[in-house]
Amino acid sequence: MRARNLSRRAALAGALGGGLVLAIGLPRREGRAKPAPATPHARKVAAYLAIAPDGRITLQSPFAEGGQGIHTAVAQIVAEELDADLDAFAVETAPAGADYQVLAGGTRRVTGGSFSVRGSYAHFRLLGATARAMLVQAAAERLAVPLTECSTEPGFVVHAPSGRRIAYGALAQDAAALPVPADARPKAGPFRLIGHPAPRLDSRAKATGQARYAIDMAVEGMLQAAVRHAPRAGAEPGEVLNEAALRAMPGVHSVHRLPGAVAVLADSFWRARQAAAKLEVVWTALSGQAVVPEDFSSAGHLGLLRAQADAGGNPAGDLRGDAPAALAAAAQRVEADYDAPYLAHAQLEPPSATVGFNADGTLDAWVPNQAPELFQGIAAREAGIEAAKVRIHSPLLGGFFGRHFAYGPQHPMNQAIRLARAVEKPVKVIWTREEEFSRDAYRPLSFARLRAGLDGQGRIVALHATVPGEGPVARHFGPERLGNPPMDSSAVEGLAGKPYDIPNRRVDWVHVPHAVNIGFWRSVGHSMNDFFYEAFLDEVAEAAGQDPLAFRRAHLAHSARHLALLDAVVELSGGWRRGPYDTPDGTRRARGLAMASPFGSEVATIAEVSVRDGAAVVHEVFVAIDPGSVVNPAIVAAQVESAVCIGLSSAAFEAVVFEDGRPRQRNFDTYRILSRAEMPRVQVRIVESGAPMGGVGEPGVPGVPPAVANALAVLTGRRIRSLPFSQERLGQA
Amino acid sequence: MVEITVNGERRRVEVEGDTPLLWVLRDTLGLTGTKYGCGIAQCGACTVLVDGVAIRSCQLPVADLGGRAITTIEAVEADPVGRRVVEAWVALDVPQCGYCQSGQVMAATALLKQAPRPSEAAIQAAMSNLCRCGTYNAIAAGVRRAAEPA
Known part of the structure; x- marks a missing residue:
């Protein structure tokens, strides 16, 4: 028997696209x-x-x-x-x-x-x-x-x-x-x-190990599936050359061609995985599909973005005055380019789905998800049944950080539905870590050119940023969500929406699509844009000959809320000192400051760092967060500490680098995330200003990379404009 | 067929000898508290005790175990040190998503069985499992709380 080709209907699902579905599922972000x-x-x-x-x-x-x-x-x-x-x-x-x-x-x-x-x-x-x-x-x-x-x-x-x-x-x-x-x-x-x-x-x-996640599901009589995706996204499986040999392996039930992947079904996951590891597949690229080009690379894409750095774009909503004209007339100008890489979500629970069709025509699906109705609709379409006949079970998530929306049809649930239908048994699909890292919807690789103009008194008279690129909103929500003129909020947030009083400001967005899939990653556009902006702001302060805290205060004189937040973080950290300064333990340290206004909350962050053997050591991170008011301050503090961890991890270590159309990082040996040894002490001050309630889970992230980068710049005399900063050896000034 | 001792019980399992202990625990014995995270012994979500020592079970062929005593998270509270660790984890609300915490609790239990009052350096060395939620400081506090008073 030949591998059963289950791909045909998938092409249809692909044509419908996950994007439209997602647009229905997500509220407009205010x-x-x-x-x-x-x-x-x-x-x-x-x-x-x-x-x-x-x-x-x-x-x-x-x-x-x-x-x-x-x-x-x-x-x-x-x-x-x-x-x-x-x-x-x-x-x-x-x-x-x-x-x-x-x-x-x-x-x-x-x-x-x-x-x-x-x-x-x-x-x-x-x-x-x-x-x-x-x-x-x-x-x-x-x-x-x-x-x-x-x-x-x-x-x-x-x-x-x-x-x-x-x-x-x-x-x-x-x-x-x-x-x-x-x-x-x-x-x-x-x-x-x-x-x-x-x-x-x-x-x-x-x-005690009693908590149940989707990956822990078991259904009577189920088969388990391991999948192998095409080396480059978009390619389709042709012939499976060694199918007979695989079917002879212990416990193997069958081999199936899926959209962009081949699956092996067996009586246990390990047996399925062993066979999947030996798959010999002829991959073919279908015309008309979104195929990642053979020569696609992160470096090449960054080059594409950089080539558009001075292109005219559509301005973000906080447009004020005439930034280009004011820049041209400014007494002093500062310009810099910043970039940040693709990131994996790297939630510790690999994606899975367990699906069973029932005799009464209903379907049960256990799947990690952030949107049950969205997944119900997708499952219904994939299974060809009414949505009312689909029961979505949403177990605890082993981390998510934005991973568990639907970013297109390549998903364990879609695969499990197809397989369960084919074998008429319940099926559980688990993606190995390697498959997950090669089919994540990545935090987009991003670039911005920033230009600031100062007047004779050292105040910013103009700030003009150009963001060529694409965020998950433009990618998945379709043009109707972008408005007219089109604007991708997820590409510019963190560069736009800053609180500083600058009479002429403009953030231009130029749409440059990604060849690879992208998604929402904890704090979304803020995750890199606040780094771009706040690190650049320190450069501008330096050009103005001013201290970064005083410089921010001077541009926030209109906002009691932001001044109070700065006071809070300064007090929490024992008083502002930029450094460098020597400490009793023999380390030479400096501090960096950053602000962010993400998801309706306000955040001020101070990081204290030293450099050891060419690598950054982050000793302390102080965060003052004002979400207006809170329900559980202990959970808020824990979420902020969690955000510090992932923020620092992203700034220091993380990058998915594409070469030849493929991600080089396939597991935690090459995709380094922050470990316990690198975790700083974190202190959190919650400020309840009484402003309308803001978000908590994400807002702690964006201030961390710039606060650390700004401290490192003080210490080393060199600006960090490209993340992650561990890609270069840091010198001590 | 392989025989192993899990949580004090002798178990016969119909698997190939090179099957990692992790998948025997999860799929064959239904002990899903031990987690799969990476499969290459990097993240530590699969940590169990083998003769009281913390081992990453995703790269441990089941045939290599012989009669050695395997303890999983499901039995951790049967051990007085394990019980103290769990109590500390609950008292400090250490877990966030919780997916890595079975492995963290097992690693902490192994450390404290071997070193009832561990130094900071010992905690640093022993607690190397990854946590994407960033509970690292809470984990260290949990280990200190569960340690015997000096």
Whole structure:
């Protein structure tokens, strides 16, 4: 028997494109946080809450838990208003369904954009308050007392006049039968849980190996699949030359051609993988498909971007004055080019999907995802069934950082559906780390040319940046999302949207598409653009003969919020000192500063570094973050520390480098991420300014690379304009 | 067919002798607490104890184990040191996504069994598993908390 060709329908799916689907699934990202009102779903108590007779509360979370603590945070909000103990809660990621679309006025849901708490805070407060009102009503009826004589304490309705109390678990059934009140209101405060560092709900399960991820799924009678993708994305499998030999290997069930890949099915993953490693495939490039060219390279693409550095583009929305004219007239000009590489998400759990068709025509899919409705739609199309017949299960995510949106049809779920249909058995597909690193949707390689003009007093009169390139928004959302004239917010954010008072500023975007797939990576455009801007700002300050902190302050005099944030980070770090200075341990150190305004929050970062044997050592990172207000300060601090780690990791070590159309990095031996030995001490100061609630998961990232680079420049006398900085040996000034 | 001792039980498994212990644990025995992250002994998500020593199981052929005692995360709390490590991890809310934490807990347990009061250098050397969420400082704090008081 020949390898079964399952590719034909895939070409169709490819033509439809993942992009359109993604555009439907993701809300437009707002530059500024707006408090999201409660959605029409906020009174659908039964969809979200189940209270068992023993008092255990199961909460359906619209958002996937991947380490950011969202399951604890949403439970904390509900527990506050419901007046329940937080540790009574178990939280699951809700299935696909309209009731769980709590973003964008109740029409969308994703776990991303650092949206979850700020986008559902009002929703969950109202939900909790409504559920509490129903429990109180049920208790008043049971006790035959006036409603006004009843109150609650955690887990109980209390009738103070008679000293009686009834546990929620004993009331839940009666409460559920009551009409849902339309007039319940969240409490005015004070808060018992919101704003307090409550412990996470999932720590024990995660510390004892009991937590379940998609890769841990097993279904009765399933086969396991290992896949091998084409060496260059876009090529299709022709003949499998050694299929008979592979089928004779222990446990091997069958060999299948898939769109852009070949799969081996076996009774265990290791056996499938062993056979897949021996595959001999004739790869063919189909015309009309998006094929990564044979000569595609990171260096070549950077050259393409650089060639457009002075091209005229479309200006970002924060256009002000006439930057080119003001530059031409400026007393002093500074210009520099910056670049940053493709990055892998490198979440520790490799992608997988387990899929089973059921006798009743339904389909179950267990898949790591940040958007169940999006995946439901994709699965339905791939399987050729109605969306209502697809059940998407969203287990815990072993990290995500933007990885688990859908970035096109090359995905374990699509592959598993095709394979399960072919063999009429449930199938689990796991991508090895090597396959994952070769088919990730990478943080885009990026470039910017920055030009600043100073007046005679050392103030910036003009700043003009040109960004040739493409972000995930332009790539996956289609032209209608870009507006007219077209603007890719994900390509310019972090260069545009800066708070500094500059009378003439312009950020031009020139669309230069990537040959390789790109995606959202923690803090998206901010992940490199704030490095470009804030490192350049230090260059401009130096040209003006000014201290970087004083220089920033001078350009932020209009913003009390930013000045307060600078005060906070300076105080946290024990007072500003740029250095270099010698320390008692014999190291010579310097400090760098950076600011960022990502995802509705404001962040100021100071890094302290030294250089040892030509490599940077980051000793301390101080971060002041103002997300307006917070639900769980302990989780916020943990997220900021996490962001420092990935931010420093990206700045110091990470790069996916393409040569000959292929990524050179296929595993952690060549794709270096920060290890424990390189982790700095991190101190976090949360500033609650009372501004509209901003994001938390991503905002800590973008300040880290420039803060570190600025400190290194002080220490070595050399500017870092290209990441990662470990690619060059650092000298000591 | 290979015989191994996992969490105190003798188990016969129908696998090729060169199958890495990781996949025997996960696929054959259903002990999915031990994680696959890289397959090349770089990340440490697959760390288990073999005769009390932390080993990355993704590159360990099952036939090489003989009668040696394998301990996985599922049995870590049966060990008093392991129990202390878990308690420290919970008390400090160490995990974020949690995917690497089975391996981290096993590495910490092995360290503290061998060195009940480890130096910072010993912690640095022993705790080399990768964590993409950046829980490294919390992990070190967890090890210190679980260590015997000096």
